[in-house]
Every structure is written in C-alpha cells, then in structure tokens.
Amino acid sequence: MTEILIDLIAIPSAYPPGNTIEICKYAEKRLKACGYRMQNYMNASPANNLIAHMESGSLSPSIVFNVHVDTVNPGLLSAWTGDPYQAKIHEGRLQGLGSTNCKGSMALHIWLAEEISRRGGIQRGSITFSFVADEEALGPNGTKLLRDRSILKPDILIVGAPTSNDLLIDERGVMWFRLTSHGTGGHAGDPTLADNAIDRLIRLLSLLDLKIFRKLHSRKQGKISSTVNVGKIYGGTNTNVVPEQAIAEIDRRLLPNEKVSEAFDEIEKALEGSDEPKSSYTLELLVGTNGFQGKSNGPGVTAFTDAISRRLNREARFLTPVGAFDGRHFAGDDIEIINIGPGGSSEGHSPNESMVLSELIDAASIHIDAIESLVGFNG
Numbered sequence: 098m099t100e101i102l103i104d105l106i107a108i109p110s111a112y113p114p115g116n117t118i119e120i121c122k123y124a125e126k127r128l129k130a131c132g133y134r135m136q137n138y139m140n141a142s143p144a145n146n147l148i149a150h151m152e153s154g155s156l157s158p159s160i161v162f163n164v165h166v167d168t169v170n171p172g173l174l175s176a177w178t179g180d181p182y183q184a185k186i187h188e189g190r191l192q193g194l195g196s197t198n199c200k201g202s203m204a205l206h207i208w209l210a211e212e213i214s215r216r217g218g219i220q221r222g223s224i225t226f227s228f229v230a231d232e233e234a235l236g237p238n239g240t241k242l243l244r245d246r247s248i249l250k251p252d253i254l255i256v257g258a259p260t261s262n263d264l265l266i267d268e269r270g271v272m273w274f275r276l277t278s279h280g281t282g283g284h285a286g287d288p289t290l291a292d293n294a295i296d297r298l299i300r301l302l303s304l305l306d307l308k309i310f311r312k313l314h315s316r317k318q319g320k321i322s323s324t325v326n327v328g329k330i331y332g333g334t335n336t337n338v339v340p341e342q343a344i345a346e347i348d349r350r351l352l353p354n355e356k357v358s359e360a361f362d363e364i365e366k367a368l369e370g371s372d373e374p375k376s377s378y379t380l381e382l383l384v385g386t387n388g389f390q391g392k393s394n395g396p397g398v399t400a401f402t403d404a405i406s407r408r409l410n411r412e413a414r415f416l417t418p419v420g421a422f423d424g425r426h427f428a429g430d431d432i433e434i435i436n437i438g439p440g441g442s443s444e445g446h447s448p449n450e451s452m453v454l455s456e457l458i459d460a461a462s463i464h465i466d467a468i469e470s471l472v473g474f475n476g
Contacts, residue, residue, distance in 0.1 A: 099186075108123060115231060125137070146227065160223065165199050199259065212465055217474055232422075266436070268389055274381060275344060439456035
C-alpha cells in the first residue's frame, strides 16, 4: 500500500483543473487482471471516474466503496519542505499532496480490490470500487453523476475519508450561494454621482449577519453545529473607479434536519427585508445538498465497529462531522452511508500533508475484516 500511495502522489490530480484521467488509468491497469468489470465515465473532461465491479451469484448486499481521487492545489510551494508530488517518509509518516485527502484511502481501496481477488472473490452480493473526480469542487461530474445515472446503487456505501479509522455516519448539508450587488460606475473624485456596489454588498452582508449569521451558533443537533463562512469577496476594477459590481460567495453548513431549500429561502427573505431595491442585487444557489443522520446498528456499521474493536482493542468512535464527503449525494436514499479511512482530518488541505503509515496498515486489516463479514470470500 505504501508503494501504491507513493505512485499516486506522483500523479497530479489537483483541482483546478481536476484532471483525473491518468490517476484512473493507474488504478485500471492494476485492477484489470483481478476479475473486475471495468468502466470509465466522463461527463466533462478531464473529470474521469473509474468503476470496478464484481458480482457473486446474488446481487445483495450491494457494497460500494467510494473515494475521490482529485486533490486541492498545493498552494505556495515555499510552504512545503519538499516537492508535494514526491512522497517522502520520515518517522513513520508519508508526506505528499493528497496523502491523507484522499490518496491514502485510494491506495487502501486499490489494495482491497486486489486482496479480494487474491482471496478468490466474494461469496455473496456484489462489490464495487468507485474512484471519482470533482469532489474538491463539490461538482456534479463525480459521485453525483454516478448516482443520478444509477451506475452506483449501493445498499451500503463506504466512503474513503480521513477519520483515523473511526466512523462518521452523520453529515451536515452544504449550501454555497453567491450574492452579487449592482451599482453604477463613476469617478472616485466625486462618488456621490455614482452608486457604489461594494458599499451595497457591505450593507447586505451586514443585514444577513444581524438577522441570520450571528444566531447560527445556537442551532445544534446533538453535537452537530450549524455554521456559515464568507469565503470570497471581490469587485471593482480600479481604486479610483466607483465599482459597478461586487460579489460575495458564502458557505453554509446545515444540520442533518435542515433542508437546503429552507436555508436558501431564509437568506432570500432576509434580503427582501433590506432597504435596497430588489433589482440592485442577485442571489444564486451554487451548490446544495442535504445532510443525513445514519443509524449505528446497520449491518455495515456493525461489521466495521466489530472490525475496529478487534484491530485497535477499543470501541469504535463515532465522529462529529466537519467536512463534506460524497455520501451526501445519497442523502435521500434509504441506504447505509459510512465514512471511514486512515489519516487525520486536520492534515488535508494543508502544506506538508502527511499520513501515519501505521493507520494505513490498521485500515487494511479493518476493511478486509469488515468485507469478509459482509460478503465472505471464496478462498
């Protein structure tokens, strides 16, 4: 698995542009001789998705493994102690871009697929490995595409995620929206003759902060919190020009029992209560998926909690969600969704990202144990 992970880090798949063609070719080449039915799906180049599927005599249970193979951009190379695409091992950690999020889980899933083949295949049900694109962009051309086209139809969905081999079975919803304010341009020497779009955007954001944002900390569902983050603000063309347009892009994380449609309506109604003319701003929904709350006693969760206990000599922990993973695209389906994988969540998206190799080895033992419990092996 370490060798596989080193190979994967050396294959750039950063978003933008999110080119996953070559990294999928690597997985396809390894799994071609393992008895899987292989298929590539690409709705928008270069976001390619690879599926490896194996069936027994029966189709149930349908076990689907899912891992995104794109990464974030490495950012400032000066912040890295080495080449982010050249893995290096030091004191039991493997460093490289995507080592934790999520090429570590990709290496694990490739090894699992090969190990299942080495053990003679599965006794019952079906098993699918999906290596997907477009996750870092929260886009529609990865897992969402495969779910919407019924290419992935799991009873149990196991998403590779950096959980340090514990379980994440709840997720918050995600809503990204864009607020654009409009004005009229003019000379900065006499701004009273113009209508400053940045000033308007500030007023609108202040209104949202007063009516909604600063109250979100009180919205909780158990340990899960509702949050907001203004992630982008941009506008204007030059310092001495009154801006005609200003834009803010905002991330809202929703509780499992909150709906995207309701959260967007809340924003819309708050803005309607402003003193700004309705034609002076535009509100757009960019991304919206609802959250979910899983059951802790399903067959998939039971198989993994038992496997974790056997390997780690402790009870499995159920984590509180922070990020968003691709299981959210199945939130409305009556299936088990489990996020689990090696690596700590704090490592992802950071310079000098690294993976504790012992977690990778533990993950292999936990996963193969859980798979055997769910579908059995022929060998």
